[in-house]
Amino acid sequence: MDGLKNIKFFLVDDDPGVVEIISGYLKQENAVVDGTTLSIEAFEKIVAQKPDCVILDIMMPELDGLELCKQLRREPILKDLKIVFLSGKSYEFDRSRAFSFGADGYFLKPITDSAKFIDDLQHIIDDTPELRFWGVRGTLPVSGEDVLKYGGNTNCVSINFPRNNLFIFDAGTGIKLLSNHLMKTYQSSISAKIFISHPHWDHINALPFFTPLYIPGNEFEICGPSHGDITMRELISSQMDGVYFPIRIKEFAARVYFRNLKEQEFEIDQIKIKTMLLSHPGYCLGYRLEYKDKIICYVTDNELFPETSPYYNLDYFEKLSQFVNSADYLITDSTYTDEEYKSKINWGHSPVSQVIKLADHAKVKKLFLYHHDPDQTDQDIDDKHTIARDLLKELDSRTICIAPKERQHFVL
Numbered sequence: 001m002d003g004l005k006n007i008k009f010f011l012v013d014d015d016p017g018v019v020e021i022i023s024g025y026l027k028q029e030n031a032v033v034d035g036t037t038l039s040i041e042a043f044e045k046i047v048a049q050k051p052d053c054v055i056l057d058i059m060m061p062e063l064d065g066l067e068l069c070k071q072l073r074r075e076p077i078l079k080d081l082k083i084v085f086l087s088g089k090s091y092e093f094d095r096s097r098a099f100s101f102g103a104d105g106y107f108l109k110p111i112t113d114s115a116k117f118i119d120d121l122q123h124i125i126d127d128t129p130e131l132r133f134w135g136v137r138g139t140l141p142v143s144g145e146d147v148l149k150y151g152g153n154t155n156c157v158s159i160n161f162p163r164n165n166l167f168i169f170d171a172g173t174g175i176k177l178l179s180n181h182l183m184k185t186y187q188s189s190i191s192a193k194i195f196i197s198h199p200h201w202d203h204i205n206a207l208p209f210f211t212p213l214y215i216p217g218n219e220f221e222i223c224g225p226s227h228g229d230i231t232m233r234e235l236i237s238s239q240m241d242g243v244y245f246p247i248r249i250k251e252f253a254a255r256v257y258f259r260n261l262k263e264q265e266f267e268i269d270q271i272k273i274k275t276m277l278l279s280h281p282g283y284c285l286g287y288r289l290e291y292k293d294k295i296i297c298y299v300t301d302n303e304l305f306p307e308t309s310p311y312y313n314l315d316y317f318e319k320l321s322q323f324v325n326s327a328d329y330l331i332t333d334s335t336y337t338d339e340e341y342k343s344k345i346n347w348g349h350s351p352v353s354q355v356i357k358l359a360d361h362a363k364v365k366k367l368f369l370y371h372h373d374p375d376q377t378d379q380d381i382d383d384k385h386t387i388a389r390d391l392l393k394e395l396d397s398r399t400i401c402i403a404p405k406e407r408q409h410f411v412l
Helices: 014-029 039-047 065-072 090-099 114-126 174-185 231-238 314-321 352-361 377-396
Strands: 010-013 032-036 053-056 082-087 103-109 130-136 156-160 167-168 191-195 219-225 255-261 265-268 269-275 283-292 294-299 329-333 365-369 400-402 410-411
Touching: 014 032, 014 114, 032 039, 032 219, 053 065, 053 114, 065 082, 065 090, 065 156, 065 219, 082 114, 090 103, 103 114, 114 265, 130 174, 156 174, 191 231, 219 231, 231 255, 269 314, 283 314, 294 314, 314 352, 329 352, 352 365, 352 377, 365 377, 377 400
Parallel strands: 010 032, 010 053, 053 082, 082 103, 167 191, 191 219, 219 255, 294 329, 329 365, 365 400
Antiparallel strands: 130 156, 130 410, 156 167, 265 269, 269 283, 283 294
């Protein structure tokens, strides 16, 4: 990020106090700021000044923010303009409507954390999603001196898009770290989409410990594959039926929705999402996200059989290659070394050599090794990472291989 220095902002709010406060925050970052409390005169001033970003209220006399946004989006000379709403309306309806009119961001009044406001605004200006790893292991969490580098928590990844769309992938024990992070950094309501790859324990068993689910005003949609006649709601609630966990799903105070997914394509706030059934026991989905010119794929758990295996399926390999084709970032199951895999065939996880072949064949730009076996120490993962990079070098591949650590984040 380059900071907000010399970025031109224009503020539109009928409350002069809000204009003064927000102007102060932005000027501290050396931004260039102008504004007005009269929405009726804002359009001509914005067209004349051609700012980089407009921050406006929704409810204003004479001309409301949505109508002003609509007018601005009609102007070809403002095609690169970022439009951000700052409103006291916390309803999901108003937020969704703002984005449907062409907004790039939506903040709630009052701003109680100026540092977070500036950071989120920076993401909108730079148009950069942020990827964070909260748990990189599979099967079960581990602890001890030999797992401190990569961490011991199981599957959980978050992607925060510039429009303040928070996507969470899987709910292993890593989601508790994410929960703690959100409770510290969010002063207002939290909303997110939680995508479950499949309902094996290491992907769902920490969801009941996700504190934001118990707070009124928060909103979550939990998405994932149903299993025959067992819905996603039933799969999640069954582990909280009182026998396995003392708090039941009805104790969620946030608004929580469930969506059953299959192999399909859909869109959320201009983020295109495609799913694919993976080679793993039961129903397991991989996710491909397309946001503007960026492609991010989350593919775990998945078994890529070697060509010498009687279970090898060329059609499946080609289908998966197409699914992750040209991905800027591929987060994928790379549980075993080839030697370890010999005794783990048909367990639903991949040897690293086949992951490398997939990434190179599909022209993946960055490969993240993920879902490490619980018996692997930090040194074992380092060694697996070295093997992966050596294999890529042998192939003269352009793919960059990364072994992410727990809590590590990447600006995409």
